[in-house]
Amino acid sequence: MEYLPIFLDVKDQPCLVVGGGEIALRKVASLHRAGAAITLVSPDLADALEQQRAQGVFVHERRAFREQDIQGRRLVIAATDQREVNRQVADLAKTHGIPVNVVDQPEDCSFIMPSVIDRSPVIVAVSTGAASPVLARLIRTRLESLVPAAYGRLGELCARYRERVKQRFSDQRDRRRFWDRVLQGGVAERVFSGHLAEADAAMERELAHANPSPGMGEVYLVGAGPGDPDLVTFRALRLMQQADVVVYDRLVAQPILDMVRRDARRVYVGKERDNHAMRQEEINRLLARLAKEGHRVLRLKGGDPFIFGRGGEEIDTLAAEGVPFQVVPGITAASGCATYTGIPLTHRDYAQSVTFVTGHLKDGTMNLNWEQLAQPSQTVVFYMGLVGLPIIIEKLIEHGVSPDMPIALVQQGTTHKQRVFTGTLRTILEIVEQDRPKPPTLVIVCRVVELQEKLSWFTVPEHSDRGATTPVLPGS
Ligand code: SAH
DSSP, X not given: OOSOOOOOOOTTOEEEEEOOSHHHHHHHHHHHHXXXXXXXXOSSOOHHHHHHHHTTXXXXXXXXXXXXXXXXXXXEEEOOSOHHHHHHXXXXXXXTTOOEEETXXXXXXXXXXXXXXXXXXXXXXXXXXXXXXXXXXXHHHHHHHHSOTHHHHHHHHHHHHHHHHHHHOOSHHHHHHHHHHHHHSHHHHHHHTTOHHHHHHHHHXXXXXXXXXXXXXXXXXXXXXXXXXXXXXXXXXXHHTTOSEEEEOTTSOHHHHTTSOTTSXXXXXXXXXXXXXXXXXXXXXXXXXXXXXXXXXXXXXXXXXXXXXXXXXXXXXXXXXXXXXXXXXXXXXXXHXXXXXXXXXXXXXTBSEEEEEEOOOBTTBOOOOHHHHTOSSEEEEEETOSTTHHHHHHHHHHTTOOTTOEEEEEESTTSTTOEEEEEETTTHHHHHHHHOOOSSEEEEESGGGGGHHHHOOOOOOTTOOTTOOSOOOSOO
16 A cells, blocks of 8 residues: 555644645635635635635635745645645645645645545545546546445434444444444435434334344355456355455455455465365364354355365354355356356357366376266366376376367466466477466366467456465465
8 A cells, every 4th residue: 555544633623725726726625524724825816715715714815825834734735836836835844744735746745635425424535546536536436326325324323323332232243243234224224215213213123122142143155256356246245244254265366355344354274285274174163163153254265165165064064053154156267267268168069068077186096987078079177187187188088088189277267367278188288397387277178278269358467466366386
């Protein structure tokens, strides 16, 4: 982060604006909304500012800026159209340790002002640093539609009940749970539809009946998809933002973890090949224990939890112990990698079926139905097949697949680190030797791989390492 976002209390605080034009007008408006005591220094005033002066929005010193103007200010804004004057104001403010903003001169600022959605007491501030105020405004416009005006009224309701809720629930977790329910349930709905008296009545009922003891929590077994955060489902996102604890492993990409509620506890349970930070049985027990302590536990898994994710085992333990749970599907690696590389998994001419199979080596071998995997007119997708690739190739050829059969390896598919390696059963090992794909990598064997070049659409942005699946580790 290049800047620390904070919200500053400037109510009745002496703030200085230097400049009397259009730009100063905007800054005066922001300061005034926040209740600042504004002094504006400028030899002349734009008409709109003149009107505001007449309404007592600020005190006007009708003259040029002087050094003494800085003294005793909490905040200074330089908004003249003269670069040198702005710079002089900024230098002086900095010498006195007073925060200063120079309009359109980020290099002279000690703070910058965000683009704001004002639903007081709810305020959403957006900044792109100094990169692009236009982009910040664009994002703001998008958010405007997501944060309806009624959120202000909801914020007011929260403020009114804050103390009472605090007294009612001494435990912070109970409080949070209570507010979660209120803000996502009937009370909020009534506020949004403008029925404020009914909202108050509903709030009173909630307070009267809420059970302060945490009771049993719940486990959300959630598929986070293959890496691109845009591929997370709405339900997954909602649960990610409700959870108290998140239990995740290696396959979950950092940008996805960043979408989990900030103050949720994070527990890493590893799971790179042959180096499990925690054994599966321990994970199963951990989930049950956390839920029994009353937590809402997010078990976040890469791809889909029921496809080579051992999700079934995890909820088996929960079911046996009477812990409530729900499962959210995710886009599995095969789906994500195939679409992002332009390899249709089925095709009228080449593949009438698709098989997902694990290429994980057990005691140095792969006990698979090779007879079936070698059948023509299908796509075979190997998960965890990178290490065992030589065996996969040997077995397929041994069971009659042509050495010219196309094969694709997709590394870190759907992320900004995606790489695709294509070849044939005969050539691919040489390519692997040369280019050394890293895990997680998916192996796709089928004639459809030939379409890849024509149908590929996703390009990895240059110089980008965002969106990548977390650490790169040996094996897979
Ligand atoms: N539950 C997951 C799969 C877990 S098994 C899912 O549904 O996708 C782990 C294997 O999935 C890896 O070894 C790799 O073969 C594959 N995989 C997962 N994410 C991937 C990605 N972004 N790109 C390529 N392969 C991936």
